[in-house]
Structures are given as C-alpha cells and as structure tokens.
Amino acid sequence: MKIGPTTNYLLQKQLKILGLAYIYSFAFLIVLPFLLYLLSGDISAYSFSNALVDTPISGIFYIYMIVISLLSYENFKFLIQNGISRKTFFISQLKVYLIIGLIGNIINQIYNYLIVYPLNMDTFKSLSLFQSFYENTFSNPFLNGVLGFVFGYLMIMSYSLTSMAIGSFLSLFSRKMQRAIIIMIPIAGVITLVFLVKLVIDHQFIDTWMADFAKWLLGYANDDLTTAKPYHLMVWCFGWDLIMLYLSKVFYSKKQIKKA
Amino acid sequence: MSELKLEQINKSFGKKTILSNINLSFSENKIYGLLGRNGAGKSTLLNIIVNRIFADSGMVRIDGENINDNDRKLDLMYLMSEVDLYANGDKLSKILENTEKLYGGFNWELSEKLAKKFEINLDQKYGKLSTGYHSIFKLIIALCVPVKFVILDEPILGLDANHRDLFYSELLQSYSDNPRTFIISTHLIEEVTNIISDVVILDNSRILLAAPVEEILDQAYGIVGPQNEVDDYTKGLNIIGTDKMGNLKTTYVYGNLNDNPVPDTVQISNLDLQKLFVLLTSKNGGNN
Numbered sequence: 001m002k003i004g005p006t007t008n009y010l011l012q013k014q015l016k017i018l019g020l021a022y023i024y025s026f027a028f029l030i031v032l033p034f035l036l037y038l039l040s041g042d043i044s045a046y047s048f049s050n051a052l053v054d055t056p057i058s059g060i061f062y063i064y065m066i067v068i069s070l071l072s073y074e075n076f077k078f079l080i081q082n083g084i085s086r087k088t089f090f091i092s093q094l095k096v097y098l099i100i101g102l103i104g105n106i107i108n109q110i111y112n113y114l115i116v117y118p119l120n121m122d123t124f125k126s127l128s129l130f131q132s133f134y135e136n137t138f139s140n141p142f143l144n145g146v147l148g149f150v151f152g153y154l155m156i157m158s159y160s161l162t163s164m165a166i167g168s169f170l171s172l173f174s175r176k177m178q179r180a181i182i183i184m185i186p187i188a189g190v191i192t193l194v195f196l197v198k199l200v201i202d203h204q205f206i207d208t209w210m211a212d213f214a215k216w217l218l219g220y221a222n223d224d225l226t227t228a229k230p231y232h233l234m235v236w237c238f239g240w241d242l243i244m245l246y247l248s249k250v251f252y253s254k255k256q257i258k259k260a
Numbered sequence: 261m262s263e264l265k266l267e268q269i270n271k272s273f274g275k276k277t278i279l280s281n282i283n284l285s286f287s288e289n290k291i292y293g294l295l296g297r298n299g300a301g302k303s304t305l306l307n308i309i310v311n312r313i314f315a316d317s318g319m320v321r322i323d324g325e326n327i328n329d330n331d332r333k334l335d336l337m338y339l340m341s342e343v344d345l346y347a348n349g350d351k352l353s354k355i356l357e358n359t360e361k362l363y364g365g366f367n368w369e370l371s372e373k374l375a376k377k378f379e380i381n382l383d384q385k386y387g388k389l390s391t392g393y394h395s396i397f398k399l400i401i402a403l404c405v406p407v408k409f410v411i412l413d414e415p416i417l418g419l420d421a422n423h424r425d426l427f428y429s430e431l432l433q434s435y436s437d438n439p440r441t442f443i444i445s446t447h448l449i450e451e452v453t454n455i456i457s458d459v460v461i462l463d464n465s466r467i468l469l470a471a472p473v474e475e476i477l478d479q480a481y482g483i484v485g486p487q488n489e490v491d492d493y494t495k496g497l498n499i500i501g502t503d504k505m506g507n508l509k510t511t512y513v514y515g516n517l518n519d520n521p522v523p524d525t526v527q528i529s530n531l532d533l534q535k536l537f538v539l540l541t542s543k544n545g546g547n548n
Contacts, residue, residue, distance in 0.1 A: 005364070077346075080312050
C-alpha cells in the first residue's frame with residue numbers, strides 16, 4: 001500500500017490550505033480593520049490587542065477542518081488517476097486529519113494561553129467549551145491544561161470525522177442529488193429545532209429524557225447545574241468518532257468517478 | 261510476463277446494459293486497439309479496468325490478483341481519458357511532481373523533450389489549457405509514468421494533424437525504447453491501423469472480435485464481380501455486407517473462403533481494418 005506517499009501528498013496540500021486560511025483571516029480580521037481605521041483618520045480607536053482577542057482562531061480552524069473534511073472528491077479524482085486505491089486514500093486521509101487536528105489544537109491552545117489570556121483575563125472563561133464548563137475539573141492548573149488539550153482534540157476530531165462521513169456520503173451522489181440533500185437536511189434541522197424550542201417554551205424540556213441525557217452528557221452531577229466533569233462528553237465523542245470513522249470507511253470504499 | 265485479464269464483466273446504467281459478459285486478456289508488450297461505435301461501452305470498460313468505477317459483476321485481475329483496492333496492481337496501470345481528473349488550479353509542473361510522488365518514478369528527460377516538441381509550457385495552470393493541450397499534457401504523463409499498461413481513451417481528442425502525427429511517432433519511439441502494453445481506444449481507425457498489433461471490437465455491449473490485426477485481416481475479403489457470379493461464389497460464406505454499382509456487386513466476407521475455383525471475372529482482395537469495422541458494427545452488417 002502507498003500510504004506514505006499518499007499521506008505526504010495530502011498533508012502538504014492541506015497544510016498549505018490551512019496556512020492560507022490563517023493568512024486570509026489575519027488579513028481580513030486584523031490588517032483590514034487597521035487599514036480602514038487608518039484611512040478614516042481615526043487610528044487611535046484601533047486596538048491591536050482587542051483585534052487579537054477578537055480573532056476567532058479556534059473557530060477558523062474548526063471551519064477549515066469541516067470544509068476540508070467535507071470535500072474529498074477532488075482528492076479522490078487525483079489519487080485514483082495515479083493508481084491509489086480507495087482504502088489507501090481513506091487511511092492516508094485519516095492520518096492527515098489526525099496530524100492537522102493536532103497541529104490546529106496546539107495552535108488554538110497556544111493562542112488562547114499565550115495571547116488571548118494575558119491580553120484579556122476577564123473574558124478567558126468564555127474562550128472555549130472546556131474553559132466555560134470544566135475548568136475546575138482538577139485543582140492543578142497543569143492537569144486541567146492537559147485535560148483541556150485532550151478535550152479540544154477530541155472535539156476537533158468529532159467535527160472532522162462527522163464532516164468526513166457527511167462529505168463522503170454526499171460524494172456518492174450526483175451534483176443534482178447532492179443539492180437536494182443539502183437543501184432537505186437544513187429544513188429537517190429547522191423543524192427539529194422548532195420542536196425543541198417549543199418543548200423548552202412549554203417548560204416540558206426540563207422533565208424530558210432529552211434533558212436528562214443532556215445533563216448526563218455535559219457531566220453535571222447535581223441538579224443545581226454548577227459542577228460538571230467532561231468525562232461523559234469525552235467518552236461520547238470517542239464513541240461518536242468510531243461510528244463516523246466506520247461510516248466514512250464504508251462511503252470511501254464506494255466512491256466512483258462521476259461521468260467517467 | 262504480466263497479463264491483464266477481464267472475467268465476466270457486466271455493467272448497466274439503470275436499465276441500459278453497457279457491458280455484457282466481457283472476457284478479455286491483454287498480454288504484456290503489445291499495442292491493442294479497442295474499437296467500438298459511440299456508446300459501445302469502451303470508456304466504461306477502461307474505467308472498470310483501472311477501478312475508477314465498479315462493474316456490477318465480474319473481476320479484473322493482473323497476474324491473477326484482483327485489482328480492486330489493490331495499490332500494487334493499480335500502480336501498474338495509467339488511464340489517460342477525456343475526463344479531467346486534475347485540478348484546474350494546479351500548475352502542470354506541480355502535477356508532474358505529484359504524479360512522480362505517487363507512482364514512485366517518472367521519466368523527466370522524456371517529459372521535457374515531449375513538452376518542447378509539443379510546445380507546451382509546464383509553468384501554466386492546467387485549467388488554462390485548451391482541449392487539445394489537455395490531451396497533449398495527459399499523453400506526456402502517460403508516456404512518462406513507470407507502468408506496464410498504458411491505457412489511452414481517445415488520446416488524440418482535439419489534436420491537430422501535426423500533433424497527431426507527432427504523437428504517433430513518439431508513441432512508437434517510447435514503445436521501442438521501453439516495451440509495455442498500450443491499449444488505445446479511438447474512432448480514427450485508419451490512423452492506428454499501422455500501430456496496433458491486436459484489435460478488440462466492442463459492439464452491442466459484447467466483444468465482437470479480439471485477435472491480432474493480421475489474423476483478422478487475413479480473413480476479411482471483398483469479392484467483386486458480376487452479381488450472379490459473385491453470388492454463386494459466395495454462397496455458404498459468412499457474408500458481412502454488400503455493395504452494388506450497376507451490374508457489379510461487391511460482397512464482403514469474414515472467415516475462410518471455400519475451395520471453389522474463382523471465376524475469371526471475379527476479383528478477391530483483403531479489406532482494411534476500418535472497412536471491416538464498419539461492416540461488422542453497422543446495424544445491417546453481417547451475421548457476426
């Protein structure tokens with residue numbers, strides 16, 4: 001199997017896109033506002049540190065991972081043209097997501113701890129899901145940091161593998177069918193959301209099994225919703241990842257060139 | 261010696277049968293012509309061979325090993341086809357580099373020579389090329405990758421006469437320098453007749469003929485003469501078509517002639533491949 005060269009090819013290509021995503025984000029979110037303030041003659045109102053704090057580095061990375069995981073057909077075309085099997089493509093692509101996910105997670109953590117936190121300590125608690133809910137899991141800040149890192153990595157992989165499964169599923173259909181699915185799924189999502197909102201408004205949600213499940217998933221030990229542990233969510237993410245991985249493997253093995 | 265073997269391949273799109281019970285074998289170091297009318301299933305067959313699409317049933321093997329999801333065997337083939345599987349935004353030189361990475365080798369000397377001869381600038385982006393230059397670029401790759409089976413689906417699409425001529429001579433040179441198997445699917449039969457050693461004719465989703473060109477043409481005859489005498493002579497033969505001009509009749513026969521003496525007024529000549537193909541694949545042609 002040609003996993004080495006394939007991984008190398010995909011990694012180089014996708015890291016280049018990640019670099020571009022960061023450069024464009026920096027240009028649009030930091031440089032462009034600076035230039036606009038400069039041109040308007042109100043440069044004193046521009047705060048570089050605020051711009052750094054407000055730049056959603058984690059969000060950018062999540063969006064990047066979701067997009068590259070959704071779009072697998074272009075790579076499939078090039079690889080099958082070059083004698084690479086679907087199985088090798090799948091394994092190599094997974095390795096690349098694991099590596100890039102790790103790199104992105106390191107960047108996110110470094111950015112949060114070394115740039116955002118020192119610049120704006122007050123809003124630190126709302127920087128991520130982990131810091132919002134689970135920052136007091138351990139009394140030792142180092143252990144908390146390690147747990148936060150693992151938690152962040154699991155979340156990134158959950159988003160990526162879910163997108164990988166959805167993208168590879170969609171790639172099995174014609175463009176026409178893909179459009180129909182892409183339209184139908186958000187409609188179904190909105191209907192579900194309306195239903196859930198109605199439950200909440202009617203105060204029924206608190207008593208439903210869904211509410212109990214949500215509390216269990218988020219790791220709340222008591223009804224007062226004050227102390228939470230991340231372990232349930234982490235195990236859930238891991239299980240979810242395995243399911244998405246299996247589905248992706250099945251969908252990858254069925255990929256074909258369209259209009260061949 | 262490597263052998264590419266197709267066993268009982270069937271493929272349908274919806275209710276339409278494209279390939280039906282295809283059994284074929286391609287030996288190493290031969291140049292095959294895959295001929296068929298539009299929609300005969302040539303491209304589908306070639307795409308199944310390289311695992312781009314799946315057959316409904318049947319198997320493709322190289323040296324006895326199934327090629328499905330098998331890098332070691334897929335690595336022995338390169339299919340150049342009309343469908344563009346390269347990204348429009350990629351530079352040609354980058355595509356060549358990546359091709360080398362994945363195939364594990366590439367004849368750079370030949371690619372540079374061919375790029376010069378075809379006057380193609382490798383620093384431009386793939387999407388900027390015309391249809392003809394898309395074909396040229398893919399042909400350059402096909403001749404430079406280290407594979408045992410080079411498969412060309414309509415290789416001269418969009419090429420002008422000069423480039424076609426250049427391509428045929430480079431193909432033969434490349435074959436002579438590094439013998440390997442070529443499978444060429446084309447509509448321009450006359451142009452490949454002198455290049456191919458074996459022919460496979462696909463018609464109505466089945467293999468109509470698969471044999472060395474020489475062997476096939478040795479059995480394809482045009483018998484010309486007065487109608488009555490031609491009819492008498494060809495009675496009982498495998499007639500695949502007829503032409504009439506006044507009292508003169510030409511009857512086309514595929515297969516062995518009989519031992520009857522040939523009348524003085526009747527002339528027998530061998531058919532060329534294109535004429536034979538037209539007769540065999542036309543709706544009213546022959547009893548196959």
